[in-house]
Amino acid sequence: MKIAVCPGSFDPVTLGHMDIIRRAADIFDRVIVVVMTNTNKNAMFTTEERVDFLKRSTSRLYNVEVDSYGGLLADYTKQKKADVIVKGLRAMSDFEYEFQMALTNRKLNPDTETTFFTTTTEHMYLSSSLVKQVAKLGGDITGFVPDCIINDIQNKVKGLNEDSLT
Numbered sequence: 591m592k593i594a595v596c597p598g599s600f601d602p603v604t605l606g607h608m609d610i611i612r613r614a615a616d617i618f619d620r621v622i623v624v625v626m627t628n629t630n631k632n633a634m635f636t637t638e639e640r641v642d643f644l645k646r647s648t649s650r651l652y653n654v655e656v657d658s659y660g661g662l663l664a665d666y667t668k669q670k671k672a673d674v675i676v677k678g679l680r681a682m683s684d685f686e687y688e689f690q691m692a693l694t695n696r697k698l699n700p701d702t703e704t705t706f707f708t709t710t711t712e713h714m715y716l717s718s719s720l721v722k723q724v725a726k727l728g729g730d731i732t733g734f735v736p737d738c739i740i741n742d743i744q745n746k747v748k749g750l751n752e753d754s755l756t
């Protein structure tokens with residue numbers, strides 16, 4: 591049984607992430623999507639919200655499960671005896687950072703290989719930050735994120751906007 595881990599901050603999950611998760615699920619026997627902390631980013635959604643969004647978005651993918659972990663990815667992949675880490679690559683601008691992370695993760699856990707799936711051209715421009723920006727400014731996020739989480743994102747943004755006015 592080949593186990594893949596798809597790590598990310600998923601703040602929130604986008605259709606670009608979904609494309610990578612689906613393609614990983616076609617190749618590997620078991621895919622664990624894990625919500626992690628990226629210390630370079632401030633999350634808008636709580637870990638619970640991000641896990642819930644992912645669980646609902648992947649509910650039809652029988653070999654995909656969703657988890658969260660607050661520690662190192664290398665420790666998580668060791669614990670899960672994962673064969674590979676799957677990450678999406680959108681552009682060359684992603685590469686340097688991803689390459690650095692892949693080498694660090696290999697040093698920390700040589701038993702798990704990092705693999706990169708190239709994004710489809712359709713999702714090349716898409717990012718969670720872009721989704722948040724569009725939503726914050728009242729734009730339509732249809733076609734950016736799974737339909738089942740659109741309302742949740744809009745409600746969260748509405749709540750945050752109201753809080754900032756009080």
Ligand code: PNS
Binds near residue numbers: 597629661664692694
């Ligand atoms: O979706 P992102 O923000 O690009 O994902 C980055 C993430 C969360 C996978 C990365 O920051 C990570 O692995 N965080 C866990 C802590 C860790 O292992 N850091 C060292 C990575 S070399």
